Amino acid sequence: MNPIVPSRRDFLKGAAAAAAAGVVPMSFVKLAFADPAQDFTFAYISDAHIQHISGTKFVRNWDRGLIRAVAETNLLTPKPDFVMFGGDLGQLGMKEELDHGAEIMSKLRYKTHYVMGEHDYYLDLGEYWSKLFGPHWYSFDHKGVHFVVLNSVLTYDDWTYNKWPSAQERMLQMAGLDNPNGSPFMVGEKQRAWLKADLDKVAKTTPVVVFSHSPLQKLYKGWNFWTEDAEEVQAILKPFDKVNVIYGHVHQIQYNQIGNISFNAVMATAWPWPYPNSYAQAQHTMPVLTVPMNRADPFFERDATGWQFIDVHTGRVALKYNLYNNTARTVAWNPATGKPEDTVFQDPAKRIPPQVHY
Amino acid sequence: MKRTLFGLLVAAGLAATVALAADATTAKPPLGLPPVPIPADNLQTPEKVALGDKLFDDKRFSATGQVACATCHDSKKAFTDSPLRTSEGIAKAGKKLTGTRNAPTVVNAAYFDVQFWDGRSPSLEDQSQHPFVNPVEMGLKDHQPILKIVRSDPAYVKAFEQVFGKKGAQVTMKEVQQAIAAFERTKVAGDSPFDRYFYGGDSKALTDAQKRGFDLYVNKGRCVSCHRIEQTQALFTDNRFHNVGVGINDIQKDVPELAGAFLQAKATVAEVDVKVLGDKRTSELGRFAISRDFEGLGAFKTPTLRNVAVTSPYMHDGSLKTLKDVVVHYNNGGVTKEGDPVNDFLSGGIRPLNLTEQEIDDLVSFMEALTSPEYASLPSAARLEVKP
Numbered sequence: 001m002n003p004i005v006p007s008r009r010d011f012l013k014g015a016a017a018a019a020a021a022g023v024v025p026m027s028f029v030k031l032a033f034a035d036p037a038q039d040f041t042f043a044y045i046s047d048a049h050i051q052h053i054s055g056t057k058f059v060r061n062w063d064r065g066l067i068r069a070v071a072e073t074n075l076l077t078p079k080p081d082f083v084m085f086g087g088d089l090g091q092l093g094m095k096e097e098l099d100h101g102a103e104i105m106s107k108l109r110y111k112t113h114y115v116m117g118e119h120d121y122y123l124d125l126g127e128y129w130s131k132l133f134g135p136h137w138y139s140f141d142h143k144g145v146h147f148v149v150l151n152s153v154l155t156y157d158d159w160t161y162n163k164w165p166s167a168q169e170r171m172l173q174m175a176g177l178d179n180p181n182g183s184p185f186m187v188g189e190k191q192r193a194w195l196k197a198d199l200d201k202v203a204k205t206t207p208v209v210v211f212s213h214s215p216l217q218k219l220y221k222g223w224n225f226w227t228e229d230a231e232e233v234q235a236i237l238k239p240f241d242k243v244n245v246i247y248g249h250v251h252q253i254q255y256n257q258i259g260n261i262s263f264n265a266v267m268a269t270a271w272p273w274p275y276p277n278s279y280a281q282a283q284h285t286m287p288v289l290t291v292p293m294n295r296a297d298p299f300f301e302r303d304a305t306g307w308q309f310i311d312v313h314t315g316r317v318a319l320k321y322n323l324y325n326n327t328a329r330t331v332a333w334n335p336a337t338g339k340p341e342d343t344v345f346q347d348p349a350k351r352i353p354p355q356v357h358y
Numbered sequence: 359m360k361r362t363l364f365g366l367l368v369a370a371g372l373a374a375t376v377a378l379a380a381d382a383t384t385a386k387p388p389l390g391l392p393p394v395p396i397p398a399d400n401l402q403t404p405e406k407v408a409l410g411d412k413l414f415d416d417k418r419f420s421a422t423g424q425v426a427c428a429t430c431h432d433s434k435k436a437f438t439d440s441p442l443r444t445s446e447g448i449a450k451a452g453k454k455l456t457g458t459r460n461a462p463t464v465v466n467a468a469y470f471d472v473q474f475w476d477g478r479s480p481s482l483e484d485q486s487q488h489p490f491v492n493p494v495e496m497g498l499k500d501h502q503p504i505l506k507i508v509r510s511d512p513a514y515v516k517a518f519e520q521v522f523g524k525k526g527a528q529v530t531m532k533e534v535q536q537a538i539a540a541f542e543r544t545k546v547a548g549d550s551p552f553d554r555y556f557y558g559g560d561s562k563a564l565t566d567a568q569k570r571g572f573d574l575y576v577n578k579g580r581c582v583s584c585h586r587i588e589q590t591q592a593l594f595t596d597n598r599f600h601n602v603g604v605g606i607n608d609i610q611k612d613v614p615e616l617a618g619a620f621l622q623a624k625a626t627v628a629e630v631d632v633k634v635l636g637d638k639r640t641s642e643l644g645r646f647a648i649s650r651d652f653e654g655l656g657a658f659k660t661p662t663l664r665n666v667a668v669t670s671p672y673m674h675d676g677s678l679k680t681l682k683d684v685v686v687h688y689n690n691g692g693v694t695k696e697g698d699p700v701n702d703f704l705s706g707g708i709r710p711l712n713l714t715e716q717e718i719d720d721l722v723s724f725m726e727a728l729t730s731p732e733y734a735s736l737p738s739a740a741r742l743e744v745k746p
Contacts, residue, residue: 060691060709064700071702072652075614077621299583302706322652324706 040143043073043110043309044319046086046248047268049119050101052094061301062091065269066104069307072322074109080309081142083110086248086266087117087153087213092171095128102132113140117213117248118153118185118224122171125160126151137191139198145207145312148198152187152212152227152247159183178222185214186228196236207242207315215247217256217263220276225250237261242315251305253321255331257339264319264331264340272296272304300325387546388730390553392591394468394543400483400536402543409517410541413534419490419504421497422448427489427538430461436733437464437545438669443676448497455494458634458641460676463669465733466662468543471597475658475674476634478627478648482539487531488631495635501531508534547665547730553592555727564727571724574717579688581721583707584660594664594728599649599657600705603692604673605642606656607701613655616643621650644674655703667726668736681722689713 048066051059073083085105090097098120105112114133116126126136136151154160155174160183164170173181187195202208210216216233219225227233237243243261251268252275296304302324311318311332317340318332334341344350387393396402413419417426430445431437438461439445445461446454459475467473473485489495490504498504508514509529518529521537552572554563564572576582585594609616616639625633630648634641645654658674672678678687678694690696691710713721726738 064704064706067702068704071613075617075652077618299580300706301709324653 039311039313041076041078041080041309041311043076043080043083043307044086044246044266045069045073045083045105045269045307046115046266047088047117047251047270048085048101048104049088049091049268049270050097050104051091052096052100058097058100059091062270063100063104065302065305066101067107068302068324069269070104070107073307073309074107076309080110083108083112084211084246085112085114086211086246087115088119088248088268088270089114089117089129090120092168092175093120093123093129098128098132113147113149113211115149115211115213115248116151116153118174119171121151121153122160122174123167137194143312145209145315146199146202148195148208148210150187150191150195150210150212150216150233152214152216152233153185153224154188154191155183155186155228182224184221184226184228185224187212187216187233188229192229192232192236195233199236199240202240204239205241207244207312208237208240209244209246209312209317210237212245212247213249215250215254215263215265216245217258219250219254223273223276225276234258234261244317246310246317246319253329253331253342255340255342262317262333262340264317266308266319267306267321267323269305269307297325388548388553390548390550390557390592391466391469391546392593394546396543397481397483400540402540403521405517406521406537406540407544408541409514409521410537410539412513412517413508413538414541416507418507419496419498420448421499424448425496427486430489430495431464434736436665436668436736438462440669441671443671445495447492447495455497457492457494458636458638459674460671462661463665464542465545465547465730466593466664468546469593469662470595470659472659476630476645476648477599477659478630482542483532483535486535486538486542488628491628492631492635501534504534505529505531547732550664550730551727552724556587556592557590565723567720567723568727570717571720571722571727574713574721575724578717579685579711579713579721580707581688585663592664594662595660597660599645599654599659600707601644601656601692601701601703602658602673602708603656603687603701603704604658604677604694605675606644606703607693607698609639609642610699610701612639613643613703616640617646617655620647641675652703656701657703657705663725663728665729665733667729667738668733681725682718685713685718685721689718 045066049062050066051062053059073080089101089105114129116129116136120126120129130136137149139146139148141147160170164173173179174183176182199208212227214227215225215230216227217230218227237245238260240260245261245263246266247263248266248268250265251271251273252265253267254263254265256263303326304323306321306323306326308319308321311320316333318330321329321331323329329342329345331340331342333339334343414427414431417423417429419426425448430439432439442461444459445457447457448455462475468482471477473479473482479485479488487501490501491498508518509526515525518533519525522529522533524533551563551568554560576587584596584598584600586592586596587594606613620640620643623629625647627648634643634647640647642656643654645657645659648654666672667681670680672681672684678684683694687694688708689711692700692704692708729738
């Protein structure tokens with residue numbers, strides 16, 4: 001069900017078959033096969049929500065999710081070039097949680113890059129996280145792809161600095177869903193300026209992959225499936241031929257295409273969130289739900305959680321989701337439609353019927 | 359009224375499965391069990407079942423002439439080799455070879471979707487061919503010695519002709535396997551005190567401790583999620599594979615090496631059969647040897663719990679001596695000794711249960727209520743001395 005050997009060959013086979021059927025313009029196929037040596041894989045683990053109880057006690061379920069993802073990632077063949085962690089390593093930003101999470105992550109045998117999540121940030125505004133994992137936003141290049149990591153969970157200064165009597169209170173407020181006292185996530189002016197300057201040095205033909213914790217698109221404000229300055233960030237990314245945004249936070253598979261930007265969400269190792277209703281208060285870009293998630297079996301704590309490995313194939317990402325108690329899924333760039341798609345599960349006959357519990 | 363309706367449904371189901379009217383061996387299933395699934399190309403007949411029984415007991419089908427199917431699946435031990443931890447096959451230099459896995463009972467095996475602890479065989483027919491040629495079980499190099507016997511022994515010649523209408527070279531392993539499978543399909547047993555309580559409406563069939571145990575079984579103990587009980591029947595299995603922290607706990611450091619080697623080897627099912635029974639470390643990869651996916655690592659098939667009290671020791675490797683040991687293992691959240699490290703690939707359903715001593719005992723009592731009348735005289739696990 002969930003192959004350990006990533007089947008890049010299958011992906012190529014699919015592309016070749018599509019070309020034979022005459023769906024894909026030949027120029028694209030040529031481009032796709034221009035330099036297969038540039039293809040590579042990385043793994044993506046996200047939203048572990050390691051939660052401290054007291055002393056050396058942590059919530060077992062969240063621990064096990066991260067431990068398992070790390071152990072499985074270590075078994076990947078061929079080995080991924082690196083691992084991304086997509087944010088929310090801790091639950092309430094505590095030193096104990098970040099330390100414990102970092103300890104579990106240290107078992108990984110690969111270079112690992114981290115993204116900041118709101119659960120990591122709002123206790124001490126990322127200070128301890130930074131000691132462990134480095135700068136809040138940064139970029140790096142790998143095999144011809146430019147990778148950017150953003151801290152997209154910032155918000156208005158007034159909310160952050162003036163509103164709350166304590167750091168703990170601020171953290172708890174930001175952790176709440178549908179919270180009228182909450183505040184929308186944003187990348188912010190300072191970081192946008194950095195992003196622009198960083199990308200100015202990059203050729204427009206270079207594939208760009210942006211990692212953020214929140215979606216960089218406006219999906220559902222009540223749960224902060226939302227980035228307040230998403231349009232401004234998208235505008236900075238617009239001049240590039242191939243842009244992929246990969247985000248955590250939503251604990252589910254989502255994919256969308258806005259202009260030149262492909263959006264892909266990753267699974268959490270902790271717990272699943274449902275697909276939110278679309279937000280009616282303002283214009284939103286919530287994609288139409290075409291394939292509902294299989295309802296999680298509450299007995300199997302890992303059900304509806306997972307992690308993913310990602311093929312980067314000449315600048316387009318294909319996310320392969322390793323889903324516990326479920327069939328693995330792939331969301332890949334579909335050259336025929338020009339957007340990321342899970343082509344297999346669009347067919348109603350191939351879907352897993354939702355489970356019913358009594 | 360409800361019961362009558364149910365009876366009619368069962369009868370209709372039977373008639374639809376296969377033409378069973380003249381078949382004495384597949385009469386109404388015992389209380390608590392559904393009709394036995396019978397493949398359309400291997401219908402039950404009394405003669406075929408009798409032939410299968412004879413084949414099952416024949417020690418000549420082994421390299422030493424000392425091991426039959428019945429050696430490890432002994433009818434006097436509820437079709438297991440209790441109290442052995444792992445099965446003993448042919449002897450070499452005076453010493454019996456042992457495999458890596460505990461002999462599962464044949465009783466109610468007919469209800470499993472797949473056979474063997476790792477499900478590497480799709481049917482009873484297919485399963486029956488493997489132990490003959492496994493080096494640590496019956497040790498034949500190939501199936502030729504069996505065919506030689508069944509084609510020449512007058513009793514077999516007569517029986518195969520009568521059952522299958524075949525003789526000489528027409529008799530192949532297919533017929534041998536079909537007859538053995540047909541025999542195994544008659545070994546079904548329900549009608550336990552639990553069945554009489556839950557399906558038979560006899561409120562006195564269980565003791566108070568067993569009733570408390572039943573409540574724990576479906577609630578706090580979380581047992582029923584895998585060892586399923588349904589409204590009309592109970593197979594006590596979900597026919598799935600789970601890593602419950604047995605065996606794999608001992609080879610955690612070796613998993614990358616072992617799993618990697620296995621993926622490279624691209625072994626066939628026959629090779630897997632030899633490898634997993636011959637090598638303890640490889641055996642602990644469990645379902646992975648077949649599924650080759652993460653989900654299968656250290657996972658084994660959920661066994662039925664029917665007659666579990668008389669088939670000790672427990673788990674795929676026979677590593678737990680008593681039912682109490684098993685409950686304690688689950689109570690610890692997938693480790694036999696409290697505080698030992700949990701394996702990375704533990705099934706998400708396994709977590710500490712916080713059962714009290716009393717509750718653990720009650721659960722054991724409940725499992726002792728799952729013994730069918732035909733095996734009720736066997737010593738229960740609590741009284742057995744298990745060989746180390």
